[in-house]
Amino acid sequence: MVSTAGQRPASRDDGRPRPPGAANGHSDLSQRGFPPLADSRLRPRQPVVILAGGLGSGKTELAINLCLRLRATGDRVRIADLDIVKPFNRCREARELLADAGVELIAPPGEQFFSDLPVILPEIRGMIREAGAGEPEEMTAEPGAGIVVLDVGGDAAGARVLASLAGAFRPDGYEFLLVLNTSRPFTTDLAGLSKMCDEVRAAAGLVPTGLIANTHLMDETDVETVLGGYRAVSELARTAGLPVRMVACDERLAPALPPSSFDCPVLALTRVLGLPETRGARKSPLTYV
Amino acid sequence: MKGAEAIGEAAIRAGASAYFCYPITPQTEVAEYLAKRMPQVGGVFLQGESEVAVANMLFGAAATGKRVFTSTSSPGFSLMAEAMSYIAGAELPVVFINVMRCGPGLGGVLAAQGDYWQATRNSGHGDYRCPVLAPCSVQEAAELTVQAFDLAEKYRNPVILLADGMIGQMMEPVSLDSLTPGVPSEKPWATTGCRGRDPNIIKSLYLDPHVLEKMNLRLSAKYRRMVDEEVQVELYNQRDRLDLLVVAYGTMARICKTAIDILGEEGLHLALVRPISLFPFPAAAVHAAARHATRVVTVELSQGQMVEDVDLALRELGPSEFFGRSGGVVPTPDEVAGAFRRLAKGACQ
Amino acid sequence: MSSVTIDQQICKGCELCCKACPQGVLAPSKRINPKGYYPAEVADGSRCIACRLCAVVCPDVAIQIHVHGVSYDFFRF
Amino acid sequence: MTATQTLYSRPEALRRVPTHYCPGCTHGTAHRLIAEVIDALGIRERTVGIAPVGCAVLAYNYFNCDFLEAAHGRAPAFATGVKRVRPDLIVFTYQGDGDLASIGMGEIVHAANRGEKFTVIFINNAIYGMTGGQMAPTTLPGQITTTCPDGRDVRQVGYPIRMSELLATLRTPAYVARGSLHEPGRILEAKRFIEKAFRYQVEDRCFALVELLSTCPTNWAMPPDVACKWLADNMIPYYPLGELKLPEESVTS
Numbered sequence: 001m002v003s004t005a006g007q008r009p010a011s012r013d014d015g016r017p018r019p020p021g022a023a024n025g026h027s028d029l030s031q032r033g034f035p036p037l038a039d040s041r042l043r044p045r046q047p048v049v050i051l052a053g054g055l056g057s058g059k060t061e062l063a064i065n066l067c068l069r070l071r072a073t074g075d076r077v078r079i080a081d082l083d084i085v086k087p088f089n090r091c092r093e094a095r096e097l098l099a100d101a102g103v104e105l106i107a108p109p110g111e112q113f114f115s116d117l118p119v120i121l122p123e124i125r126g127m128i129r130e131a132g133a134g135e136p137e138e139m140t141a142e143p144g145a146g147i148v149v150l151d152v153g154g155d156a157a158g159a160r161v162l163a164s165l166a167g168a169f170r171p172d173g174y175e176f177l178l179v180l181n182t183s184r185p186f187t188t189d190l191a192g193l194s195k196m197c198d199e200v201r202a203a204a205g206l207v208p209t210g211l212i213a214n215t216h217l218m219d220e221t222d223v224e225t226v227l228g229g230y231r232a233v234s235e236l237a238r239t240a241g242l243p244v245r246m247v248a249c250d251e252r253l254a255p256a257l258p259p260s261s262f263d264c265p266v267l268a269l270t271r272v273l274g275l276p277e278t279r280g281a282r283k284s285p286l287t288y289v
Numbered sequence: 290m291k292g293a294e295a296i297g298e299a300a301i302r303a304g305a306s307a308y309f310c311y312p313i314t315p316q317t318e319v320a321e322y323l324a325k326r327m328p329q330v331g332g333v334f335l336q337g338e339s340e341v342a343v344a345n346m347l348f349g350a351a352a353t354g355k356r357v358f359t360s361t362s363s364p365g366f367s368l369m370a371e372a373m374s375y376i377a378g379a380e381l382p383v384v385f386i387n388v389m390r391c392g393p394g395l396g397g398v399l400a401a402q403g404d405y406w407q408a409t410r411n412s413g414h415g416d417y418r419c420p421v422l423a424p425c426s427v428q429e430a431a432e433l434t435v436q437a438f439d440l441a442e443k444y445r446n447p448v449i450l451l452a453d454g455m456i457g458q459m460m461e462p463v464s465l466d467s468l469t470p471g472v473p474s475e476k477p478w479a480t481t482g483c484r485g486r487d488p489n490i491i492k493s494l495y496l497d498p499h500v501l502e503k504m505n506l507r508l509s510a511k512y513r514r515m516v517d518e519e520v521q522v523e524l525y526n527q528r529d530r531l532d533l534l535v536v537a538y539g540t541m542a543r544i545c546k547t548a549i550d551i552l553g554e555e556g557l558h559l560a561l562v563r564p565i566s567l568f569p570f571p572a573a574a575v576h577a578a579a580r581h582a583t584r585v586v587t588v589e590l591s592q593g594q595m596v597e598d599v600d601l602a603l604r605e606l607g608p609s610e611f612f613g614r615s616g617g618v619v620p621t622p623d624e625v626a627g628a629f630r631r632l633a634k635g636a637c638q
Numbered sequence: 639m640s641s642v643t644i645d646q647q648i649c650k651g652c653e654l655c656c657k658a659c660p661q662g663v664l665a666p667s668k669r670i671n672p673k674g675y676y677p678a679e680v681a682d683g684s685r686c687i688a689c690r691l692c693a694v695v696c697p698d699v700a701i702q703i704h705v706h707g708v709s710y711d712f713f714r715f
Numbered sequence: 716m717t718a719t720q721t722l723y724s725r726p727e728a729l730r731r732v733p734t735h736y737c738p739g740c741t742h743g744t745a746h747r748l749i750a751e752v753i754d755a756l757g758i759r760e761r762t763v764g765i766a767p768v769g770c771a772v773l774a775y776n777y778f779n780c781d782f783l784e785a786a787h788g789r790a791p792a793f794a795t796g797v798k799r800v801r802p803d804l805i806v807f808t809y810q811g812d813g814d815l816a817s818i819g820m821g822e823i824v825h826a827a828n829r830g831e832k833f834t835v836i837f838i839n840n841a842i843y844g845m846t847g848g849q850m851a852p853t854t855l856p857g858q859i860t861t862t863c864p865d866g867r868d869v870r871q872v873g874y875p876i877r878m879s880e881l882l883a884t885l886r887t888p889a890y891v892a893r894g895s896l897h898e899p900g901r902i903l904e905a906k907r908f909i910e911k912a913f914r915y916q917v918e919d920r921c922f923a924l925v926e927l928l929s930t931c932p933t934n935w936a937m938p939p940d941v942a943c944k945w946l947a948d949n950m951i952p953y954y955p956l957g958e959l960k961l962p963e964e965s966v967t968s
Contacts, residue, residue: 349796
């Protein structure tokens with residue numbers, strides 16, 4: 001009565017090569033630490049960085065990585081969890097990891113931490129305004145400056161939250177980066193990417209300032225996946241008149257990428273949120289403080 | 290793909306031509322995905338005024354012989370129970386996807402497995418059963434969605450896909466090309482206008498108690514056939530001698546596998562039986578595996594529901610130990626491994 | 639010349655037709671039928687003017703109306 | 716013309732079987748009018764009817780077309796399901812006042828508001844018939860039922876709901892009319908309303924609802940002819956007859 005479905009090998013026994021530790025989810029991310037940003041081109045050009053894009057494009061993993069790397073470089077980093085779309089895989093789930101590293105997380109307090117209510121804390125508006133008050137060069141040119149990262153929910157639905165914060169952003173005082181994964185449904189070709197870009201722009205009421213190519217297929221990502229994604233995003237960049245700010249990819253794959261392939265820097269990502277069975281960022285059941 | 294999207298796309302591959310829904314966290318992504326996709330494939334997408342209405346729309350649409358489905362989460366699933374009874378009674382094929390959240394009452398939006406009883410016994414009134422399939426990965430969610438449509442048609446019965454928020458939100462690569470839906474069968478019973486035949490009437494009311502009992506006996510034979518033919522189970526790490534046998538399904542089974550691996554490195558032999566079909570429950574597989582184990586533990590994201598089926602399956606070997614968290618608290622692999630370690634070592638003493 | 643027939647299997651004896659007939663053609667039967675009630679029956683068929691009002695009010699569709707020979711359709715509805 | 720001619724006989728869309736309705740109950744009249752309209756429009760072989768919970772639950776035994784049996788109040792949701800996946804079929808629901816105006820209030824309002832292109836026949840006899848004469852949402856002020864033995868007290872349970880008026884307020888184009896089945900002239904008028912309601916669907920125009928004031932001699936505790944008079948004297952003043960909404964008149968912008 002054991003079906004064929006049941007005889008499929010369990011996911012970890014499928015023979016694919018995996019880095020040590022991660023295979024059993026044994027890596028302790030807080031002990032391991034995150035390295036400072038080596039390539040200065042990865043540094044934000046403005047004190048406020050908005051990360052938006054399609055649902056499941058990898059915004060949150062990217063936001064957490066960027067924050068931890070900037071923190072390691074010496075910046076004061078604050079990250080606002082603005083995901084009002086879904087109650088799973090939000091950056092608040094890396095609360096312990098961020099706190100250990102000294103990154104300030106702004107997420108709803110108390111039991112609202114767990115809700116899917118559209119809770120936009122009033123201090124977020126203040127934080128954006130305050131961060132944008134100084135001269136941009138002073139703020140971001142050197143490590144030690146204050147940086148605010150806004151991790152926005154997916155698709156146009158998630159980007160609407162930005163429209164509600166209109167007025168807080170100083171013109172030219174923010175970077176609005178679209179994270180694009182061209183292996184996701186609806187964004188596999190130029191038409192889909194353009195549509196996503198337009199919808200997010202319309203919903204946010206802000207004009208994007210750059211693109212991030214983050215094409216991946218989780219553990220099945222290979223070099224060609226990343227290169228193909230970069231090509232598609234570059235095509236969009238030409239049509240939309242926007243720069244590709246960076247390519248992001250899993251740290252395990254980054255060394256294999258030919259450096260000459262890109263006109264932009266590469267951000268190597270450490271998988272943080274992971275799956276429920278991994279022993280990564282989650283040291284205990286999710287709690288708030 | 291995310292689990293929610295994979296379910297939606299798999300349903301389209303399975304030939305679903307209509308999807309009715311009412312938004313509820315944590316599965317609204319299915320609706321949002323299909324709002325875009327159904328029009329592209331010429332299918333029907335409709336957001337109804339309530340889960341009550343949605344489930345009854347499914348009755349009407351299924352009565353025409355089309356493949357139809359919905360997705361919801363626990364409180365919405367309760368509201369659909371009325372129509373499920375009628376759909377089971379009228380013998381219509383409909384797929385219900387329940388992405389469970391916490392309860393009771395409004396509960397919370399995080400992952401839980403508290404609707405096991407509701408799904409595997411029956412959600413509504415009367416003497417009926419539905420096949421219940423519980424995926425533990427995005428790929429499996431897609432495959433079981435396709436299977437659900439085929440099963441619904443095979444038995445002319447509602448079929449439930451029971452997942453939790455973790456499965457719905459999890460992103461994993463999916464191969465949709467491997468999905469092989471069965472060919473939709475002829476449906477001479479469908480209400481499509483009586484041209485060239487006598488009128489078809491789809492109903493579940495039989496006033497004569499003897500006629501009604503006969504119908505119930507016929508349905509009950511159908512449910513027994515499901516028990517004989519539709520059991521699905523995954524066995525993980527089976528050995529001849531086990532320190533502990535674990536029974537878990539869905540997301541909880543994934544966490545248990547990591548815990549089993551952790552203890553394996555410590556020299557403890559643990560195995561997992563993961564029911565894929567919750568009804569019919571893989572009782573024989575549980576019993577067979579348990580004969581090699583000194584102890585059995587059932588692990589759930591609830592305070593203990595499936596454990597009753599495990600106890601029934603264990604018969605003379607039972608009862609099972611139980612470990613569960615609820616309220617949306619998902620235990621870490623280390624926490625689960627700790628519980629297993631205590632049970633396994635306790636068993637050795 | 640017209641005639642009214644009442645299907646005794648279908649009629650339930652509600653008498654709405656008897657009340658509706660402007661000519662007094664129909665009346666309740668004086669004999670109880672095998673089902674235990676008094677169905678409507680044609681008391682004086684010669685007075686029928688084929689107005690069809692009996693059929694219009696009959697909730698049980700028990701009435702048929704036929705016209706023999708030349709008929710003038712005075713009641714068009 | 717010299718041959719024998721049949722001036723009136725049973726429509727094809729109605730089977731020749733005795734109904735279970737009480738003597739003088741106007742459900743039968745409503746069934747006949749619908750069947751005549753189905754015949755007149757030549758749509759019997761592509762019609763799907765939806766029976767309610769209530770006295771008319773067995774309607775599928777009487778009509779000669781495909782039929783579904785709905786859960787209490789949910790017939791408009793059933794009809795939505797059928798019509799959305801098979802717009803070529805002609806779909807009608809047949810619902811009583813408890814079914815449509817009480818437990819099924821949500822379904823009917825939203826189906827009408829979405830402009831679902833099916834036809835609703837709403838039988839209003841101001842009482843729950845099947846369950847034995849309890850108060851309905853349409854029971855008249857002061858009217859005695861088993862659950863308001865001293866007469867409906869509007870201070871306790873509010874006034875009867877005028878469903879047709881309520882639905883006619885919706886912005887979505889629709890056809891809404893109220894007829895009555897208590898006398899020949901009104902029955903013929905009701906048939907015109909029903910025919911119009913089905914024709915709008917055949918032409919794929921709009922949602923259509925015809926409310927039919929009906930009698931319940933048994934639960935009203937009066938003989939059929941007295942019930943017809945009671946309807947005329949008591950119901951019509953509260954539930955005025957006529958067409959309440961035409962799709963042509965609706966504001967569509």
